Amino acid sequence: MKIIDGKEISNQIKQEIKIQVDGIISNGNRPPHLAAVIVGEDGASLTYVGSKVRSCKQVGFESTLIKLPSSITEDKLIDQINLLNTNNEIDGFIVQLPLPKHINEENILMSIDPNKDVDGFHPTNFGKMALNMETFIPATPFGIMELLRRYDIETSGKHTVVIGRSHIVGRPISILMNSKGKAGDSTVTVVHSKTLNLESYTKNADIIVSALGIPEFVKSNMVKDGVVIIDVGITRVKDESAIKGYVIKGDVDFESVKSKASFITPVPGGVGPMTIAMLLKNTLLSRKISN
DSSP states (O other): OEEOOHHHHHHHHHHHHHHHHHHHHHTTOOOOEEEEEEESOOHHHHHHHHHHHHHHHHHTOEEEEEEEOTTOOHHHHHHHHHHHHTOTTOOEEEEOSOOOTTSOHHHHHHHSOGGGBTTOOSHHHHHHHHTTOSOOOOHHHHHHHHHHHHTTOOOTTOEEEEEOOOTTTHHHHHHHHHSSSTTOOOEEEEEOTTOTTTHHHHTTOSEEEEOOOOTTOBOGGGSOTTEEEEEOOOEEEEOTTSTTSEEEEOSBOHHHHTTTEEEEOOTTTSHHHHHHHHHHHHHHHHHHHHO
16 A cells, blocks of 8 residues: 655645746746635635645745635625736636635636636636646646656556546546546546445445545445545544544545555545645646736
């Protein structure tokens, strides 16, 4: 069993990005600039956005954090997005999800200029990804593909089971792993909450990508020997004995599954760090597009 170290790979990618940024600056050009919009005071979102801002600094990017009250109207939020769409100093930006219930997330995502949509959620970019065209790929699936490539994990002809069908992870990773090329050419099955006898699929999977959000859902009796496990789940589970009062759990019961796995991502430290690294990579691409 080999641990897939997302932290190490993400640091490598950040170093590669920094070298490119240094080159941009040495040629007399401004560095890439990423903006993040956060609505409200959600603790997990604030932590995550804070990590993104710190990562920008590490690689030499400019960053702008725009904090807005949870009471903001949808129209006012769209006005703010339009300002970012037309600001030539901003290469790319994200709107941190989830948004307050009174705001329609789809309307917000549709209002983002596709050329600045570094989260890769706009239908224009999703469509380009499906057609294997250069575009912004959603950061988490992008990170998974990069881990598979850098660990030289064979995917061609393999059976991959994706657990979950969200537009953020499940759907895009199923498309990417089914596409031609390195880390692709896999036969992909997507299972979800309505799938009957889900175990019959996971037991026959060469690779499992779990993005369900249910802690320790995947047990050792659900997988075969030699399976590759990519655990995207990240759930805070209450634990009074922990310093923070909670522990982070993935979708996979790591302790029971690791003995059967050939490769496995830990939680935390697996897919999570890659998401931010690939967001930076998308921002670098947006900088090139804006030139």
